[in-house]
Amino acid sequence: MSSAQVPLWVPILVGLLGVAGVVTAQVITTLREERRWRREQQREDLRWERQREERTHEARAGAYAELIGVLEALDMITFRARQAAKFNKQGLASDEKLAGELRAVTSDAQRALGPVNLHAPERIRVRLQEAVLPRMSLAAKLLRNEGDDAEKWTKGQREYRLLRAEMRRDLGLDAEDLSHLEERAE
Template sequence: MWVPLVVGVLGLVGVVTAQLISTRRENRSWRREAEREDLRWQRERQRLSDQRVHEMTLHWSHLRNSGYAQLLQATDAYLAALRDHADAASRGEEPTAPEPAAHRVKISECQALIDITGSPRIRAVTGELVRATAGARMSISPGGEARRTGADTAQRAKDAFLAEVRKELGIDVQHTDSRQVPSAAKGQK
C-alpha cells in the first residue's frame, strides 16, 4: 500500500516540477522575445526619428538654397531695371523695364527668408549685398561715373555673397578666370 502512494506522490511531484520547469522556460522565452521586440521597436523609432531629422534638414536646406537663388535673381533684376531706367533717362525716353521699387519688395522677402534660415556669415553678406544694391539705386545717375561705382559695389557684394554661399555649401570656392593661362601652360607655349 505504501508503494502505490509513494509512486503517486512521486508522480504528482514530477508533474508539478515539470509544470514549474516548463512555466519557467516559457517565462524566460517570453522575456527574451519581449526584449527583442522592445529592441526592434527602439531601433524602428530611432530610424523614424533619424528619417524625420533628415527630411527636415533637406527641407530647410532646400528652402535656404532657394532663398539664395531668389535673392540673386531679385538683385540682378533690380540692377537691370535701374540700368534700364538710367539709360532711358539719359536718352530722354520712357523706361521699358518695370519700376525698380517692385524688385526691392522681392529683395526684402528674400532677405527675410535668409535671415531665418541662413548662418550668421551668410546673413552678414546678405545684408551687405542688399545695402550695396540699395546703394546702387541711390548712386546711379544717367551717364555718370557714380553709376558705375554703385553697380561695381553691388557686383563686389554679389561676388562676396556667392563666395560665402559656395563655402557654406561645400562647393569649390576657388575658380580661375578662363582668360588666364596657368603658368605651366605658358612655359610650354
C-alpha cells in the same frame, strides 16, 4: 514507496520549471520586441531627419535662387540707371520708365530678403547685409537724382560675389575661389 508513485516534489519542480520557462520566454520575447521597436524608431527618426534636412535644403536653395535672380536684375537696372545718371544731367528724372523699373526691382529685392534671412545660416545673413545695403543705397541715390556712386557699386559687386560663393558652398555646390577678394575687403 512504490515505484508507481512519484514523489510530490517532482511535479512541483516540473511545474515551477514550466512556469519559469514560460516567464523566461516571455521576457526574452519582450526584450527582442523592445530592441526591434527601438531600431524601427531610430530608423523612423533618421528618415524624418533626412526629410527635414531635404526640405530645409530645398527651401534654402529656392530662397537663394530667388534672391540671386532679383539681385542680378537689380544690377542690370542699376547699371542702366548709372549710365543715365552719367550721360544725362537730369538722371532718372528724364526716364520715368527706368525709374519705375528700379523702384520695382528694389522692392522685389527687399521681399526676397525674408526667406533668405529665415533659412540661411548666420554667416550668409552677415554677407547678405554687406552685399545688399550698398545696392539699396545706390538705388536710392539714383532715384533721388543725386548722381552715381562708383564706390558703392564696386563694394556691392565684390560683396555679391562673396555672398554667391558662400551660398553655393552652403548648398554643397562648387564655388569659385574668392580668397583674393576677401583679403582685399579686410
